[in-house]
Amino acid sequence: MAMTDAHSTGIGSWLTTVDHKRIAIMYFVVGFAFLLIAGVEGQLIRLQLAAPERSFLDPDLYNQLFTMHGTTMVFFAGMPLVVAFFNFVVPLQIGARDVAFPRLNAFSFWVFLFGGLFLYASVPLRVMPDGGWFAYMPLTNAEYSPGPGIDFYVLSLLISGVGSIAGGLNFLVTILNMRAPGMTFMRMPLFTWMALIVSALILLAFPPFTVGLIFMLFDRRFGTHFFDAAAGADPVLWQHLFWVFGHPEVYILILPAFGIVSDVIPTFSRKILFGYPVVVFSGVLIAFLGFGVWVHHMFSVGLGPVVNAVFGGATMLIAIPTGIKIFNWIATMWGGRLRFRTAMLFAVGLVATFTIGGLSGVMHSSPPADLQQTDTYFVVAHFHYVLIGGTVFGLFCGFYYWFPKATGRMLHEGLGKAHFWLSFIALNVTFFPMHFSGLLGMPRRTYTYAEGLGLDVFNLISTAGAFIFTLSFVPLVWNLWRAWRRGEAAGHNPWDASTLEWTMASPPPHYNFAEIPAVDRRDPLWHPYIEPESRREGDEPGGVVPRQQPEEPPEPVVMPNPSYWPLVLAVGMLLMTIGGLGSLGLTLFGLLVTAVGLFAWAFEPPFGGGVH
Amino acid sequence: MEGPTSTGIPNRKLAMWSFIGSECMLFGTLIATYMIYRGRNLVPPYPHDLLNIPFITVTTFVLLMSSLMMVLALAAVQRNDLRATKLWLGMTALFGLIFLGGQYYEFNHFVHEGLPLSRNLFSSTFFVLTGTHGAHVAGGVIWLSTLLVRAVQGKLDARHAETVEIAGLYWHFVDVVWIILFTLIYLLV
Numbered sequence: 001m002a003m004t005d006a007h008s009t010g011i012g013s014w015l016t017t018v019d020h021k022r023i024a025i026m027y028f029v030v031g032f033a034f035l036l037i038a039g040v041e042g043q044l045i046r047l048q049l050a051a052p053e054r055s056f057l058d059p060d061l062y063n064q065l066f067t068m069h070g071t072t073m074v075f076f077a078g079m080p081l082v083v084a085f086f087n088f089v090v091p092l093q094i095g096a097r098d099v100a101f102p103r104l105n106a107f108s109f110w111v112f113l114f115g116g117l118f119l120y121a122s123v124p125l126r127v128m129p130d131g132g133w134f135a136y137m138p139l140t141n142a143e144y145s146p147g148p149g150i151d152f153y154v155l156s157l158l159i160s161g162v163g164s165i166a167g168g169l170n171f172l173v174t175i176l177n178m179r180a181p182g183m184t185f186m187r188m189p190l191f192t193w194m195a196l197i198v199s200a201l202i203l204l205a206f207p208p209f210t211v212g213l214i215f216m217l218f219d220r221r222f223g224t225h226f227f228d229a230a231a232g233a234d235p236v237l238w239q240h241l242f243w244v245f246g247h248p249e250v251y252i253l254i255l256p257a258f259g260i261v262s263d264v265i266p267t268f269s270r271k272i273l274f275g276y277p278v279v280v281f282s283g284v285l286i287a288f289l290g291f292g293v294w295v296h297h298m299f300s301v302g303l304g305p306v307v308n309a310v311f312g313g314a315t316m317l318i319a320i321p322t323g324i325k326i327f328n329w330i331a332t333m334w335g336g337r338l339r340f341r342t343a344m345l346f347a348v349g350l351v352a353t354f355t356i357g358g359l360s361g362v363m364h365s366s367p368p369a370d371l372q373q374t375d376t377y378f379v380v381a382h383f384h385y386v387l388i389g390g391t392v393f394g395l396f397c398g399f400y401y402w403f404p405k406a407t408g409r410m411l412h413e414g415l416g417k418a419h420f421w422l423s424f425i426a427l428n429v430t431f432f433p434m435h436f437s438g439l440l441g442m443p444r445r446t447y448t449y450a451e452g453l454g455l456d457v458f459n460l461i462s463t464a465g466a467f468i469f470t471l472s473f474v475p476l477v478w479n480l481w482r483a484w485r486r487g488e489a490a491g492h493n494p495w496d497a498s499t500l501e502w503t504m505a506s507p508p509p510h511y512n513f514a515e516i517p518a519v520d521r522r523d524p525l526w527h528p529y530i531e532p533e534s535r536r537e538g539d540e541p542g543g544v545v546p547r548q549q550p551e552e553p554p555e556p557v558v559m560p561n562p563s564y565w566p567l568v569l570a571v572g573m574l575l576m577t578i579g580g581l582g583s584l585g586l587t588l589f590g591l592l593v594t595a596v597g598l599f600a601w602a603f604e605p606p607f608g609g610g611v612h
Numbered sequence: 613m614e615g616p617t618s619t620g621i622p623n624r625k626l627a628m629w630s631f632i633g634s635e636c637m638l639f640g641t642l643i644a645t646y647m648i649y650r651g652r653n654l655v656p657p658y659p660h661d662l663l664n665i666p667f668i669t670v671t672t673f674v675l676l677m678s679s680l681m682m683v684l685a686l687a688a689v690q691r692n693d694l695r696a697t698k699l700w701l702g703m704t705a706l707f708g709l710i711f712l713g714g715q716y717y718e719f720n721h722f723v724h725e726g727l728p729l730s731r732n733l734f735s736s737t738f739f740v741l742t743g744t745h746g747a748h749v750a751g752g753v754i755w756l757s758t759l760l761v762r763a764v765q766g767k768l769d770a771r772h773a774e775t776v777e778i779a780g781l782y783w784h785f786v787d788v789v790w791i792i793l794f795t796l797i798y799l800l801v
Contacts (some may be wrong), residue, residue, distance in 0.1 A: 100623045165634060173627045177617035203630060207637035211645070218740060223730030226645070226740075231733045232652040241641065599758075 016562035018102035019510060021406070023109050024088035030113055031080030037120075038072035039469070041065050046430075046466035049459050052451040062447035063130035064149070068119075070133030071153060074249065075160060076116040078387070081395050082256045083108075083164075086171050086195045088406055089398075092501035093192045095180025095519065097512050100173040102560040103601060108167040110570030115160025118577055122152040129153035132445060134246065135216070137227035137238035142220045151581055154217050159577045161206050161213070168202030171195055180500070182519040182544075186280070189499045190273065191398075193280050194259030197287045198252050204291070205248035212241030217580070236301055243294035251290040254354075254386065255283055257394020258325060261347040264401050265329050267497040268344035269336030272523055275328045282321030282328075289318045299370045308367040315365035322358055326351060341495070342416030346397035349424050353389025357382055360435065375445075378438025384431045396423070404494050408506040409487030415479040422472035430465030433458035492548055498523035504549040514553040517545045560606055569597035628778045632785045635748075639789050642744060643796060646737045650800075655732035659801050662722055671714035672794045675749075678707030679787045682780045692770035698763045701776075704783065705756040708749055715746050738797065745793060748786045755779050 017023065044065055048057040057065065087105065091098055099105050122128045129149040131140040140150045175196040179188070188196075215226035216238065225231035227238050266273045273279060295303060295311035329351050338344070360382040364370040373379055396419075404410050437458040442449055449455050493502035500517060501508075502525060520543065521527060527543030575590030617623060653659075685700035719739070727735045759779060762768040768776075 101627065169627055169630050169634070172630050173623050176619055177621065177623050177626055179618040183618070203634040204637050207634055208641040211638060211641040214740070215645070218729075218736070224736035224740065225730075225733045226736055228733075230654075231736075232654040233649060233733050233736075237645065237648065602758075 027084035190262035209245035357385025404490030
């Protein structure tokens with residue numbers, strides 16, 4: 001049995017790893033760090049708005065902070081945390097030993113990391129982008145946004161976008177092609193289903209945004225006229241390109257959370273998911289409709305009543321599949337033997353808070369109502385309810401659910417529940433008052449507000465809520481520390497869950513499955529296992545998946561080799577990105593490094609070194 | 613690891629098809645931008661002042677023929693005819709290079725006639741759209757040349773037919789995109 005990177009833990013083994021479980025951990029750690037950084041930025045914004053006419057932040061810095069907060073949360077916290085779960089869970093749920101392209105997977109991580117670090121290089125240089133996460137033209141052109149701030153935004157999103165598209169490609173092929181024998185589409189766990197849908201969304205939604213970013217870069221650096229009204233162009237084109245990506249991006253962030261709770265709620269209700277096919281197809285429908293609603297971000301642009309009505313109607317339609325999912329989760333819990341462990345609390349919390357955010361979303365799907373609400377704190381309240389109450393709660397739900405599998409240690413339930421209740425209270429205290437301040441007309445993205453407009457008390461409550469949010473991370477970090485020091489051993493299947501990832505030891509061995517299981521139904525672990533020798537035709541209730549994988553692989557397992565080249569390729573792309581700030585020489589050198597990395601990668605044997 | 617897949621389609625081929633799907637959105641966005649801005653240029657020169665349809669028709673024909681060469685290269689490698697593989701791979705890459713030479717000449721000519729990249733709305737949309745396509749052709753030429761070098765080294769035979777097929781999928785896609793660009797930019801001028 002040869003030693004491979006699975007057994008060494010030195011820094012070199014992390015730089016060269018192609019193991020999906022290790023890449024998942026790296027995604028999680030980096031994504032969590034960006035979540036904390038962006039959280040601090042949000043906290044600073046709330047401090048500035050705690051009382052009218054404060055001068056804690058000057059307007060310029062305020063603009064930079066809300067831009068960094070939004071950009072970081074969406075691209076460098078939300079997406080990598082979602083992808084961390086794809087990486088860890090999907091191969092285990094479909095009965096695969098790794099993803100389809102392990103080196104491409106490592107490459108995706110490195111370019112995401114470099115994109116994030118590049119964006120944050122603007123902080124010590126004091127040139128943070130200040131055009132909002134949507135960077136509307138013409139505000140962001142070279143004339144109105146001189147200096148490199150917007151270039152940091154454009155270039156960091158271009159490079160990390162390459163990683164996202166590569167990741168989408170990888171998981172699409174993995175889920176379509178690497179399923180265990182018998183794992184048909186309609187037997188896949190819901191999280192894997194949503195990962196499949198989101199991979200397709202990433203592949204189709206990112207290219208228009210990439211093209212928009214290239215147009216913006218060319219307008220700023222090479223004097224082209226894509227968004228220049230004086231040359232005959234239409235700056236609104238940027239809004240179309242941004243939102244035709246930006247709205248599917250919302251579903252890229254929420255559908256994985258839906259997938260997580262669709263696996264967690266049945267586990268802690270001791271019941272199979274109510275209406276599995278309907279939950280699957282409503283996910284497909286949400287993704288499909290998601291490409292046809294982007295103009296609801298642009299109702300106030302003035303595209304005309306017909307356009308607005310069509311997009312408003314399409315937006316209302318999305319409430320149907322979303323509502324179906326919510327009713328399915330409730331029906332799954334109905335009459336079940338509910339166990340309110342921390343993961344279940346976050347899942348139920350999602351059902352409640354996401355519904356509130358979904359309802360306010362339906363409110364501004366109507367153009368006349370939206371014209372009152374657009375650019376006010378009402379919209380801020382809406383999307384924080386869906387992004388925190390949906391995505392973040394879903395991710396925490398998955399975190400508490402799969403942490404024992406990933407680490408082999410249990411988390412403390414009391415601390416977990418403290419974390420849930422603090423964040424649940426914080427979410428509502430921070431963002432519920434924003435519905436009122438928004439309807440009173442308080443504008444977004446404005447660094448202060450005047451006294452005596454009736455906004456003072458709502459803002460003070462919101463800021464108090466933000467402090468509770470910060471406090472909510474204390475039990476989480478304490479829990480992690482405790483699990484690391486003296487967490488109880490998790491065993492194979494601590495929740496008595498039904499899917500394949502719970503058949504092997506925790507943490508899973510390098511090769512995941514000693515024997516690739518053959519699946520003959522959904523929820524294979526919830527059916528009594530029948531030994532192969534006593535299995536006969538017509539043994540209907542008996543499953544063919546043993547509840548535990550064998551300790552050792554009966555046959556040698558060939559695993560992909562670790563490789564430096566994904567990192568080299570990513571470094572080459574980082575050099576090109578830095579060169580994009582104004583050094584053609586550096587860009588060409590980066591291109592050379594990229595080419596070297598690509599050729600070395602292509603001619604390196606992907607398999608063969610690591611036989612177990 | 614490289615056993616049979618769930619769909620029966622090899623991983624790399626499925627990845628190329630998915631990538632092509634993603635590329636459709638990339639070129640779709642670029643083409644949509646060009647079409648939206650068609651006729652809205654306010655500063656001369658205008659498309660009909662410069663576009664040379666007979667010249668581009670010739671390079672378009674060359675690029676189309678390269679797709680035929682690609683098909684012949686794949687057929688050759690599948691029957692393990694290494695001499696023909698080398699010939700047709702080389703011809704595909706060469707025809708791609710001729711197309712790129714034509715594009716270089718065209719771009720150069722336009723700049724000399726007073727249409728640098730930053731001149732007007734037409735120059736912006738034209739150069740970025742056709743330039744992105746040209747970069748894809750260049751990437752394809754490098755890929756095909758690499759396969760040719762492997763073939764000359766004797767390291768490419770029928771066992772690598774799938775690799776040639778995947779390169780061919782990419783090459784045909786890039787050709788199809790050019791047919792659309794040729795129609796929309798040149799024929800509809």
